[in-house]
Amino acid sequence: MRAKQILNELTAYKPGKPMEEVQKEFGLDRIVKLASNENPYGFSPEVKKALPTFADDQEIYPDGYGTALKAKLAEHFDVGLDQIVLGAGSDEIIMMLCRTFLAPGLNTVMAHPSFSQYPHHALIEGAEVRAIETKDGFHDLPAMLEAVDDKTGIVWLCTPNNPTGNHIAKAEFENFLRQVPKEVLVVADEAYIEFLETDDYFDTLAALDEYPNLITLRTFSKAYGLAALRVGYGIGHPEVIHKINVVRSPFNNTTIAQKAAIVALDDQNFIKESIAKNNQVKHSFLAFCDAHQIKYYESHTNFVLIYDLPVSGDAVFQHMLSKGFIVRSGDALGMPNSVRISLGNEQDMAEFTVLLEQFL
């Protein structure tokens, strides 16, 4: 069959084995997943209460405009309704951005390592991928700017970055935006922004009026704990949003997901509490790393990338799996001898650090 040649070279995304399968395979009582940067404290109790009330009307298509959710987001972020696009997770928005702004003959600039879906969808669209090595885990913005030319469609700035966890400082981000040509779309992927622990951060939403070539991506999958419902959103200039909406499939967010996201956004107490617990756990995990001379990248997220380990990331992954902890090997992320650990709750992390101490 005829198909895009690139599809023979790329592989489909491989989700981890279902937790039940791992549990059976190793005869374990329970499994703790520290691999996909979800919220270990779940999601808002208000959402849990409201979910059963959303059970009706499943035979009717969802609101394809996502009107109520967009109105809620518009109010929350003080932006216009026409500045918001919704996606089935920010994953889908990344795919739509590539479909909208990339094509054969164009290129896209990103950091390496960074989120794997940027190069994946860019390559499917036939674009050239220019992946610029991070410097100590940080985006090398001067080198990224140098890689931009008159064929660049998108620059991806993942801040805080997955998998390194660090963020782009305010002045650096602003300098980059000032210098990058206005024809280039700059995507600020802020999937982990809620966990940020510094004021030295460029407020992308406040800059949208000045920079119509900027779009901010956020998600309900991380701090909001609603990964299963698949809700992400982009906030940008109406013209950019209009173009993405042309590409968007008609009913890409379910009714339940739209309604749950509205309730989730209203419960900022839950978010505050989750962030406080996450950051406390993070600091004690980093103190553990310091005490054991384990190197790590500065993290402004709900995960930590430890590196320069005496063993491969895959070896740590396999060992931890046999003990009931699923972590992400850096080997799979293009960073050998490193492991990305999503921060669990206090008790899970206490157990995990004992195992890590014994293994390293």
Ligand code: PMP
């Ligand atoms: N961007 C980044 C940086 C991520 O880490 C993730 C999740 N792994 C996503 C986007 C996609 O998240 P979702 O599709 O669940 O919104």
